[in-house]
Amino acid sequence: MRFRRFGKTNLPFSVFSLGTMRYLASEENAVQTVARAIELGINHLETARGYGNSEQFLGKALTLLSLPRHQLYLTSKIAPTPDRDAMARCIDQSLNMLGVNYLDCLAIHGLNTEEHLAWVEAANGCMKAVWQAVDEGRIRHVGFSTHAPLGVILRAIATDQFEFVNLHYYFFNQRNRAAIELAESKDLGVFIISPADKGGMLHTPSPVLRHLCQPFTPLELTYRFLLSDPRVTTLSVGAANPGELDALLPVLDRTEPLTSDEAAALARLQSQQRTALGTDACRQCYQCLPCPEGINIPEVLRLRNLAVAYEMTSFGQYRYGMFENAGHWFPGNKADRCTNCGDCLPRCPENLDIPQLLKDTHDRLSGPPRRRLWE
Template sequence: MSYRRFGQTNLSLSVFSLGMMRCLASEDVAEQTVRRAIALGINHLETARGYGKSEQFLGAALQNGLTRSQLYITTKIAPTPDAETMERAIDESLQRLKVDYLDTLAIHGLNTWEHLAWVEAENGCMQAVRQAMADGRVRHVGFSTHGFLDVILAAIATNFFEFVNLHYSLFFQRNQAAIELAAQKDMGVFIISPADKAGLLYTPPQTLIDLCAPFSPLELNYRFLLSNPAITTLSVGAANPTELDLPLMKATQFLEAEAASALARLQTQQAQTLKTDLCSQCYACLPCPEGIHIPEVLRLRNLTIAYDMTRFGEYRYRMFENAGHWFPGNKANRCNDCGDCLPRCPENLDIPTLLRDAHQRLNGKPGRRLWQD
């Protein structure tokens, strides 16, 4: 296992962290998963108030012979408009985890401008967080986000935070600017869901397997991410001990010539299959009067056509209109051909036609996140 400095926190975290969102089967399974992770060299365990009984399960495991001083514990708490609510939430999380302090607390889901306003308010949630840091209940603070890049950059620019948890992967590089700004400010960077929400990479289509060879798509994504020194750690969301199969535990070179060749093949495949329909993800088409998240819809279409990532495309597309600020945007069938986006597209894409095609390919039964407002 390799370890990296988590920005200005100066914590030395394993490059893989155990994310406990899916460790919900039972207290016993959660403990077995935690013990397996520790045996593999993982020293960072991450949970949240919104993850069912995850905090309670982790608390029980910590009370059953695990050495707390050798582990770093993160929990995440949603932003609140007032300090009192956050104060109660911090104490409740400490009680559930059965610990006296949190190594790191993340404001969970700082996704909108309203959330950022709560954070910046004089009597908002950060007042309680600062008090908890002053009295030792919390040692370091950061934030997690599923928001748009401009919100993430603004949150980083507040200088309130020591780390950021965000989405970024081989197949979603929109947040590169946020990682660069975080590095400039010496913030730790934690990558959310580099397997599941990065492309259902545990169960990839054969086309993607062939393009990524000799690596699995999951391993290639890990190598891509860890080749960036600004990235500290990747979340591994195991539901049980058997899912902790980490191919890069002992790797030291994360992006060798073979991996670079695979990345080049992926780019060539995308260009050849999509041709003049390739969306470059510049986001110039937004905002859409109908609230369609045009770039994300077209990204899912890109992946479906180029790499046969249809299951992933359907999985994410069905989240639209069903997950609130965690995955914002309306479905593409709401397009009314107003043409507002057309003059802003540098590729001159026929966006309404591509939106209709994406909806036809990817629509199905709606899906929801584990938690939802």
């Protein structure tokens, strides 16, 4: 296992972190999953106040495994709130559930909207409780996790209140590149959220994707894309059981620059997208927004890009089904809300027939509604 400095926290994090949202089948499963992570060299364990029994199970694992507290780094996440007292209560609850007297890191969980940003900037808001806990030594470092639009992320980083950021950034979704760059300039630790799952459901890739990535697996290649970037500190692995951690074995110590073969495989992926999509490719410039019907046009068309280019239809259905069902975690209406108003058309530099592409995406990806796992 390799380790990297987590920005200005100066904590030496393993390049993989155990995310504990999915190990909730049982307390025994949770303990075994934590034990396997530690065995592989993972020293950062990440949970959240809102993840069901996750904090409780992690606290039990720390006790049963007699894990040395000073050799492990614990992060929990608490949702933003305008209520200072509510935040103080949540901090107490997290510490009690985990059975510890301090958190190495606390992340404001889901700083996703302008309203959330206003709450953390308010003089007497939730951050006052956070800073009090820092003064008392119960929290060592403070950051935020986010599913926000890029502009909100950049403004949150620019508040200079935070030492790290948890965000989405993958080979198949590089929209947040500017946030990675700003985080580096301010020496923030960078934690990548769920690259295996949110990065494309890469545990179960399509045959087309497997073929294009050879001789690597798609999961191995996406891990290497991220680990070869020195601005990235650690990648979340949301293992549901101990066995899922075995996928890390080929890349635990692979933080060097991309090899020529790896770079060639990534170039093949880019070439395939250009060829498969032709003049229908959405370049993710976001100039089509805002949509009068509240459709998240760029994200809808990104999912279409992936389905057409790489047959990542299952992933597209999984994410598309969350529109209108996940609130600020995955905002936007489904593509069938399009009224063909044409408002987006003159703003598209690619001259895409956006209404037709929206219809095509809905026909390809529409299915049962989905919610976030921990809800």
